[in-house]
Amino acid sequence: MKKSICVVGLGYIGLPTAVMFANHGHQVHGVDVNERAVKMIQNKQLHIEEDGLQERLDLAVDNGMLTAGTTPQRADVFIIAVPSPIKADKTAEMDYVRKATASVVPFLEKGNLVILESTVPPKTVENVMMPELIKSGMEIGTELFVSHSPERVIPGKVFTELVTNDRIIGGINEASARMTTELYESFVQGEMHETDATTAELVKVMENTYRDVNIAFANELAMIAQGIGVNIWEAIDLANFHPRVNIHKPGPGVGGHCIAVDPWFLVELDPEKAQMIHLARRTNDGMPSYTAQLTADILNAKGINDPKIAALGLAFKGNIDDMRESPSVEVVEQFRQRNMNIMAHDPHIKENQLPVQTQSMEEAVQDASALVILTDHTVFKELDPARFTTLKNKIVIDTKNCISRDKWEQAGFDVYLLGDSKNHKAEQTI
Structure with a gap:
């Protein structure tokens, strides 16, 4: 069944997601506080670079399935896809998620589904979104449904991975998870794995933290190799011929909106226990x-x-x-x-x-x-x-x-x- 969808946040994840739903028969309204970005989208111009996005945006706008503006509209489904960066002190900045959630509350109706796609610290749905959503006056879980389904795509291959990657669906209850699965099934070919919202939040952060720790290991190896006259790139390739070894590649650091950020969510959550995670972050930041x-x-x-x-x-x-x-x-x-x-x-x-x-x-x-x-x-x-x-x-x-x-x-x-x-x-x- 086709839905009307309001996507809040039209950046590197929100815009491709909005376009993908629009290309699969859903009526989508995209929202962003960046007026320049909104005007560009309305004129079928891109403010971000992503392979395959231009032709998909053209199709969605030309078919009348995608509109864009600076304020939300009433819809069946609301998807929050705003940034969740870290502050200078390496703690999570949750104001974007909080404000985006608050912005849709006046437009909510009984039976609506609210999905958080942003990668966030565990307990964000419970501690940041819920206090805003209860202001709707609706009962959460029976009248208003809520879930977390984090994006799991890599820039440059977003459209391929939106379709082929498995999807984690974390509902605040089974009904919320089931509704979210049914929505994404309109284009996702990977498996849907239903769980609770907090587990889904942790899973996404774990995935990126695993990669960060692995890269930190590679960077330490690179610095060691530099001192003993070994080409670490060759050594890593040879080590990875082992069937149970997969060492990542070194480099001048780690960047992006996920791997360089998400491990800090776990450090903030429990600094006494996140010792290895913290050390990996320090290594890569160095x-x-x-x-x-x-x-x-x-x-x-x-x-x-x-x-x-x-x-x-x-x-x-x-x-x-x-x-x-x-x-x-x-x-x-x-x-x-x-x-x-x-x-x-x-x-x-x-x-x-x-x-x-x-x-x-x-x-x-x-x-x-x-x-x-x-x-x-x-x-x-x-x-x-x-x-x-x-x-x-x-x-x-x-x-x-x-x-x-x-x-x-x-x-x-x-x-x-x-x-x-x-x-x-x-x-x-x-």
């Missing part, structure tokens, strides 16, 4: 400083004074335009704190977000002492080293194992890799 110092050490060893760094990549992962919690931004700040001259470029981020950012790669690399690759965009993997004739020094520091080392070394570059202290070109000339 990688930007490690990366900047590694760069400084390489340039100092070569006798390069007053270097200019061309930082390539500001998004938190390859082939997206999302800078939320991006470690690349912190690496740039660490360069600045070391009095290095920096120019940063990211081809996926079309408007400058940093004072040192440029839309021109040529400007970024002009007279640079070193290229430092911070994001593994495909465009960086495919770069032709012959293009970089204006570099002051032919040095590349690759933090993502992104480029062909042999190709760049054959072009005369000294290539350094995070997690490998060996410079192959220099060794080959000895």
Whole structure:
């Protein structure tokens, strides 16, 4: 049965979700406080980058199945998909969820379903949403139904994973869970796993914390390998041939709206018990400083004074335009704190977000002492080293194992890799 749906929050998760429901026959009204974003959506323009989103948005708007505005409308279902970031003190910022929930209360009617999709600390439905929803005057669980069904998608593959991934459905009671399952069955092909709301909240945070701890392990291994002359990328690949081993990849840090944020929810929930989780966060948060110092050490060893760094990549992962919690931004700040001259470029981020950012790669690399690759965009993997004739020094520091080392070394570059202290070109000339 097709529903009318109001989606509150039209960002990296809310907009694709709204479009997906609209493309599957539901009448959807999207809501966002960002007036510019709303106007762009109304005009079938994108304020975020996601593969396949443009054509799906065009279809939804042209068919009259998707509208957008700054205030909610009456509907059968309300989906909350707003940010749930952390504050400077690493505690959860729940005002977005609270305000979004409060905004739909005047539009609620008996029989409505409210779904929280945002990734949140356990007990958010109970402690943040419920106090707002009871103001509707309806009995929760019999007249008004509530659930938590967290998104489990990766930027760049959102539409594929919305369909194929299993879905966790956490209802405040069985009726709420069943209604939510029936709604998502309109496009989800993965299995639906019904549970209670608090368990669903914990499951999503656990998933991202597992990945954060695994990456912290990889980053510690990279720092150890750097000191003993082992290429950690090769070592991890070899270790992962073991059928019960799956070590993630190292890098200049961890970013994004989930992995860099969600573990702090557990630390805040029980700091005395979340010892390993806290240590992993500290390890990953320390990688930007490690990366900047590694760069400084390489340039100092070569006798390069007053270097200019061309930082390539500001998004938190390859082939997206999302800078939320991006470690690349912190690496740039660490360069600045070391009095290095920096120019940063990211081809996926079309408007400058940093004072040192440029839309021109040529400007970024002009007279640079070193290229430092911070994001593994495909465009960086495919770069032709012959293009970089204006570099002051032919040095590349690759933090993502992104480029062909042999190709760049054959072009005369000294290539350094995070997690490998060996410079192959220099060794080959000895």
